[in-house]
Amino acid sequence: MADKLVFDGWLKVYNRIINNKTYDILKDHDAVAAVITDEFNDILLVKQFRPALMEETLEIPAGTIDKDDEDPASCMIRELKEEAQLTLKQDDLKYVLSYKPNVGFSNSKMIIFYSKILKDDIKEKIINDEDVYEVLWMNFDEFKQKINYGEIIDVKTLIAYFILKTYYKLL
Template identity: 30%
Template sequence: MRFIEDTLSKKELYDGKIIKLETHEVKLEDGKKAFREIVRHPGGVCILAKDENDKILLVKQFRKPMEEAFLELPAGKLEKNLTPEENAVKELEEETGYKCEHLRFLGAFASSPGYSDEMIHLFVAEGLHEGEKGGDDDEFIDIHRVTEDEFLQGIRNGSIKDLKSIAAYTLAKLL
């Protein structure tokens, strides 16, 4: 098997501020045709950072698709003019008010490859020092600081269920 689908035609349905939606007619391995719905996304970054008291910095913000507030590591979408590293530095400072001396790259991962091309770049921020908290006009964020035990308890009890945050924490422990 070649494990590839040839695109016969595609149609752009929506071109928004963050995502694009497309449908593709594809030719399958067996020669049959099928349709695929694809979300185009610029990608994102997620940053694991600990404060001067060795507490993990989390942000809490409302996530409309889930209709609830989520506790997550600082994160954001990739800006066209910035590298993933530059984006991570920017997002960390905007969301938490901290700058870092060094970023350790953990990897880049497909968030939902069944329907989206989004890749999320995971980092650990080291050598934190005070910066200036900022953020987007449409973002309302609370900072939470938790111990590693509290982070793990949050995963177990469902108060932390953001997969990019869980992946970054887990990879930081393994790598």
């Protein structure tokens, strides 16, 4: 039996019947995120407002792949330019991992990249993104403390902590 569309917006919700039980399936977009560190091993974060929470969050830069023909690295380069005024080339991004953040109701995936840059590579402080309020660098002690105190709650940003700790031995 085919899925039945029950909501048609930027996100789409379908009903899927399996063994006489109806499941809500969310069709959303794949996304990318980047763990960016500088020569001092500080991490790049963005402060943005999240309407679902009605609060600001600190997160690693990220965005959705909202064009069918856009590859993940190109999307990440575009998002870094929009959110942080950072210009990178594809060779600057290293693929780290991908995961499915919502396996209970969605098939979308998140792809995480890593790049080490010079702090001065971000020249402009004017942000060209409607969601991001501020771009900031944070040292790892403060990053870890904000996680421990529940001030950083975003899953991809929490995963960034473990990427840096495990793969790059920075924490």
